[in-house]
Amino acid sequence: MLTTxxxxxxxxxxxxxxxxxxxxxxxxxxxxxxxxxRTYLKEVVKEQRQPTELWSDLGKAGFxxxxxxxxxxxxxxxxxxLAIVIEENAAAGIPLFMIVISPSIAxxxxxxxxxxxxxxxxxxxxxxxxxxxxxxxxxxxxxxxxHNITTTATPRPGGGWTLNGQKYWTSGADEADALxxxxxxxxxxxxxxxxxxxxxxxxxxxxxxxxxxxxxxxLPEKQFVIFYDNVEVLEHNIIGDEHEGLRQVxxxxxxxxxxAAAVANGIGRYAIEAGTxxxxxxxxxxxxxxAHQGVAHPLARSHIEVQSSRLLAAHxxxxxxxxxxxxxxxxxxxxxxxxxxxxxxxxxxxxxxGNGLSNEFGLSDLWFVARMFRTxxxxxxxxxxxxxxxxxxxxxxx
Amino acid sequence: MNIVVCVKQIPDPxxxxxxxxxxxxxxxxxxxxxxxxDAYGVEMALQLAEQAGGGEVTLVSMAPNGETAGLRTALxxxxxxxxxxxxxxxxxxxxxxxxxxxxxxxxxxxADLIIAATExxxxxxxxxxxxxxxxxxxxxxxxxxxxxxDGGTVxxxxxTEAGYDEVTSPLPAVxxxxxxxxxxxxxxxxxxxxxxxxxxxxxxxxxxxxxxxQVGAAGGRxxxxxxxxxxxRNAGEIVVDEGDGAQRIVTFLENLKVx
Numbered sequence: 001m002l003t004t005x006x007x008x009x010x011x012x013x014x015x016x017x018x019x020x021x022x023x024x025x026x027x028x029x030x031x032x033x034x035x036x037x038r039t040y041l042k043e044v045v046k047e048q049r050q051p052t053e054l055w056s057d058l059g060k061a062g063f064x065x066x067x068x069x070x071x072x073x074x075x076x077x078x079x080x081x082l083a084i085v086i087e088e089n090a091a092a093g094i095p096l097f098m099i100v101i102s103p104s105i106a107x108x109x110x111x112x113x114x115x116x117x118x119x120x121x122x123x124x125x126x127x128x129x130x131x132x133x134x135x136x137x138x139x140x141x142x143x144x145x146x147h148n149i150t151t152t153a154t155p156r157p158g159g160g161w162t163l164n165g166q167k168y169w170t171s172g173a174d175e176a177d178a179l180x181x182x183x184x185x186x187x188x189x190x191x192x193x194x195x196x197x198x199x200x201x202x203x204x205x206x207x208x209x210x211x212x213x214x215x216x217x218x219l220p221e222k223q224f225v226i227f228y229d230n231v232e233v234l235e236h237n238i239i240g241d242e243h244e245g246l247r248q249v250x251x252x253x254x255x256x257x258x259x260a261a262a263v264a265n266g267i268g269r270y271a272i273e274a275g276t277x278x279x280x281x282x283x284x285x286x287x288x289x290x291a292h293q294g295v296a297h298p299l300a301r302s303h304i305e306v307q308s309s310r311l312l313a314a315h316x317x318x319x320x321x322x323x324x325x326x327x328x329x330x331x332x333x334x335x336x337x338x339x340x341x342x343x344x345x346x347x348x349x350x351x352x353x354g355n356g357l358s359n360e361f362g363l364s365d366l367w368f369v370a371r372m373f374r375t376x377x378x379x380x381x382x383x384x385x386x387x388x389x390x391x392x393x394x395x396x397x398x
Numbered sequence: 399m400n401i402v403v404c405v406k407q408i409p410d411p412x413x414x415x416x417x418x419x420x421x422x423x424x425x426x427x428x429x430x431x432x433x434x435x436d437a438y439g440v441e442m443a444l445q446l447a448e449q450a451g452g453g454e455v456t457l458v459s460m461a462p463n464g465e466t467a468g469l470r471t472a473l474x475x476x477x478x479x480x481x482x483x484x485x486x487x488x489x490x491x492x493x494x495x496x497x498x499x500x501x502x503x504x505x506x507x508x509a510d511l512i513i514a515a516t517e518x519x520x521x522x523x524x525x526x527x528x529x530x531x532x533x534x535x536x537x538x539x540x541x542x543x544x545x546x547x548d549g550g551t552v553x554x555x556x557x558t559e560a561g562y563d564e565v566t567s568p569l570p571a572v573x574x575x576x577x578x579x580x581x582x583x584x585x586x587x588x589x590x591x592x593x594x595x596x597x598x599x600x601x602x603x604x605x606x607x608x609x610x611x612q613v614g615a616a617g618g619r620x621x622x623x624x625x626x627x628x629x630x631r632n633a634g635e636i637v638v639d640e641g642d643g644a645q646r647i648v649t650f651l652e653n654l655k656v657x
Contacts, residue, residue: 024470024590027431032584062587075587 038093065127073124078321090266104259106133113240134176196245264337268306275348338373399450407468432468437582473593474585490615497529531572
């Protein structure tokens with residue numbers, strides 16, 4: 001006889017929620033996300049559409065904007081709250097990548113550097129999920145070297161700018177209402193460095209052409225190459241100060257990494273939950289396979305990795321919310337979460353034997369989504385460079 | 399329109415459960431959460447108060463160790479305040495003992511309507527709400543699948559095995575609702591944050607003017623003498639269709655004398 005054993009959602013007693021309200025937020029989001037479940041997301045991806053129903057439920061309850069200012073429709077909480085929302089969805093088998101983009105990157109950048117009018121126009125919609133803003137920074141020839149960004153913003157005589165250039169890996173651009181575009185706004189200095197500006201460009205502006213990238217990611221969000229061909233940007237669509245784009249983008253980068261870590265940690269928990277339930281119930285000879293240490297230890301190891309990663313991510317969110325420098329912690333959290341999630345998924349697939357490769361079990365189709373977090377939003381190598389240089393004080397390599 | 403909703407805080411059904419040695423009652427010493435079956439009553443009450451254009455929804459609960467986590471969930475949904483009766487003397491209460499406590503607590507509020515779930519998810523007696531009604535001298539309607547207020551009366555479609563009865567009663571009254579009477583809302587982030595500052599009045603048995611001998615194990619009329627493991631169900635027979643599947647099903651049904 002089969003009995004159902006195993007925890008419904010391995011969180012452990014390492015309690016990362018520091019208030020009854022955060023515990024309530026976690027249990028509420030968990031319940032909502034699990035009412036949809038992995039099957040829902042698989043259907044959405046198969047039908048090549050967005051998870052509109054879940055997105056709208058999350059938005060209406062205020063969960064997409066928990067971290068945004070109350071005066072602009074947000075919840076007045078912090079990234080620690082948003083990380084709970086993100087992680088619980090992913091732990092239910094629903095990694096919502098759009099939360100990492102629109103609320104996590106665009107939200108904080110606009111809140112920190114937007115004008116009152118821009119904030120009033122965009123933040124309530126971002127918080128409710130009715131508006132989405134994608135982030136267009138990465139370029140084919142620049143990678144993460146922002147000094148090599150070649151998309152240019154040329155001032156127009158009558159005011160405003162004209163954008164020309166090409167971006168790639170702009171996620172979710174087709175479903176976005178606007179693109180947050182990073183472009184060089186003046187000539188390089190004598191050291192070859194350029195100054196950047198940040199623009200909010202409605203996606204229906206003439207001259208924007210999107211070309212989908214054929215990726216292995218089984219996500220509702222598609223990836224795009226975007227061509228900006230004489231795209232006219234109005235004067236009021238610059239974010240913050242001209243030439244200060246790079247500094248301003250940083251307001252969104254630590255939240256992006258904290259959010260990415262939360263997705264990966266959720267995937268890790270999802271994989272461990274699936275692996276544990278299978279190991280507790282699958283019986284080939286006399287005992288469930290989970291009684292064999294060769295099966296149990298990899299899952300236990302992953303549990304330790306994922307829980308450590310969650311603690312680091314919670315610490316990064318806490319630093320960010322308190323207004324401290326969260327750069328090192330956010331990057332380290334993303335690094336650990338990407339590895340912990342990939343390891344957990346790999347081990348959960350292995351525990352499932354042949355079934356691990358069946359789409360019915362909802363694991364192998366997550367592989368490249370989990371794997372993505374070792375590469376994006378910033379690669380492990382760039383994080384190691386940062387840690388080597390800034391945390392350890394070693395010489396700069398580039 | 400002031401509505402009281404009786405809510406129970408129970409051990410998380412997803413977590414392992416255990417019975418206390420000796421009394422055979424459910425171990426409630428750990429963290430308790432809002433019984434899912436009470437979310438329907440809370441939602442119904444919120445909607446009725448909204449439709450009436452005013453009034454408050456008050457929660458009434460009895461739980462050990464001053465537990466408020468489940469009450470906070472219902473407050474986050476939109477209830478205005480809560481009364482919690484928590485007292486060591488209540489340990490081991492049976493349904494009637496619980497009803498005495500809830501009735502006394504409700505008596506302090508003054509409600510136009512009292513809503514409860516048909517039964518709790520951990521006790522399943524389904525008797526407490528009607529006992530509360532009897533103690534308060536109020537009419538009760540059970541198994542509501544829809545509830546509407548019309549002036550001084552409540553109109554209920556009462557689920558039966560054959561269909562439903564249309565029942566009307568003067569207010570105040572006690573109504574028990576089934577899962578499905580309404581779809582409970584998820585607490586919003588603002589609701590969760592607001593619940594933090596909503597009042598929860600914690601009362602003891604003495605505060606309610608009850609005698610300790612009437613409630614808890616001391617006043618209980620029900621004794622659990624022993625508990626047995628539920629009989630394990632045998633695995634079903636799997637018939638592999640080798641061309642004779644239909645015939646084997648017919649034979650199986652004939653053996654059961656159903657055809």
